[in-house]
Amino acid sequence: MVREQYNSATEGTHIERPENQYVYKIGIYGWRKRCLYLFVLLLLIILLVNFALAIWILKVMWFSPTGMGHLRVTKDGLRLEGESEFLFPLYAKEIHSRVDSSLLLHSTQNVTVNAQNSEGEVTGRLKVGPKMVEVQSQQFQISSKEGKSLFTVDESEVVVGTDRLRVTGPEGALFEHSVETPLIRADPFQELRLESPTRSLSMDAPKGVHIKAHAGKIKALSQMDIIFHSNDGMLVLDSETVCLPKLVQGTWGPVGSSQRLYEICVCPDGKLYLSVAGTSTTCHENSHICS
Template sequence: MRLEACGGLWGQLLPRPRRTLLGQRVENWVLMVREQYITTTEGTHIERPGNQSVCKIGIYGWRKRCLYLFVLLLLVILLVNFALTIWILKVMWFFPTGMGHLRVIKDGLRLEGESEFLFPLYAKEIRSRMDTSLLLQSTQNVTLNARNSEGEVTSRLKVGPKMVDVQSQQFQINNKDGKPLFTVDEKEVVIGVDKLRVTGPEGALFEHSVETPLVRADPFEDLRLEAPTRSLSMDAPKGVYIKAHAGKIEGLSQMDIIFHSSDGMLVLDAETLLLPKLADGTWSPAGSSQSLYEICVCPGGKLYLSVADVDTTCHENSHVCL
């Protein structure tokens, strides 16, 4: 009976093979015989052996309690993880369109408010909104690097607390129309503005030559070209034109002032030409009132005055040229 009971239970638990028609008929006959046996022996008492054992199926005792405790622990961990995930999403401001102040748009990324970058930032283009300005701020310095395809730095702009350093083959500033206003390279500095204004009290200092088509002072201001320790030279392939619309032109020199024309002549066109400090000759004809003088020229180009007469008197006063 023990084998039959356990066999019956295990037969119900284990998967059964596919039955054929003959197997089905045999099973039906066995069930019929079992029912007749139970019916005929229902009123009789049969002693069973004392060491009868019952076959139990399932998990009981401490194993069952451990299983329930493990399931409960997994449920608690699942709830804690879900709560932490919700908290992280809320703290980090995760949204379907971005995270925090960072938004994902069709043109790239949009960052609203102030942000701090702890490591280098690589971007193709950085621009502000239409109604705000772009501010780059650092406690030390702000450095912008341009690299080539091999990763080498080709240009660098470094804005520090005391100096702005630009390392490049050419530095150029353009206006809104793209016209170059200021260009610097290894050979020259080009200023493309219509007017260069120097507002310093001592003007502009040039250690070497300056090439310009026009030098002009502000209205009602004096224009002064000065070389304190060296000479001042003005050269032009087609002449130098000096003009003062209101006022006078004054040239002062510690030594010599030289006007030189390689091919042409020197013209002094004025209503009155004054040479107040020319040397005066000592010879004068008898009875002359010395009211008229003539200008004499030495072989070296020196000018001096000589009392005028019917004929020239320069040769009498030629000792001035010595």
């Protein structure tokens, strides 16, 4: 509290003081002062709480000069250690695991990997779902570590680049259309069956078809006809014994003859039949079988 007092400027000078003296108070007093202190105290408490929360977040998130938690910032990019969960799409140029561990992508629904062009259009997609693996691309290719193509699929063909394609199913392999291959071979001590239950079975090759059974027999069964056809060559049956047990037989020799020798005759249409052998051919005598 300050009071303005009027004093005489010089001695002997008498100045009368006014009857009403005014008193001016400078500062904040009363309830305003208490509200100000309370507001300052509240700001101090908020500041301390924020500082404590900042320290707690830094401790929980494991912030460090090299990264945050399992995330480390290196000169080659970002490195994650342990299991990590992403709630939104992840965009990266390259993802690879550590040298001594594998890379695992896990999802409760499906895992989808997309490749986009500069315009944002999806050019390739790999989707791994709970019941199906779907690949959407112009070409699907599996290569070895040396870069050799092992399996390639596109809209026109499927190419298997391995030295051997092995089918282990009990029912074998089912082909609805033609198959082109240089060799079909069964496993050791297993039989090889080429079967067409409701249609015909055809084997064509520009330089011949070779059928070999090194330790067994070859059996050809057909409901109708079995046709061996050669355009420029001949049909060779090379064996110690060629047995045709169900050929049509010609007439017998004279009554009482014990001759059991026959010759094989051929009709103009290629039909084979047996004729009783004589001193000369008897095919012409029994040619009525051809009619």
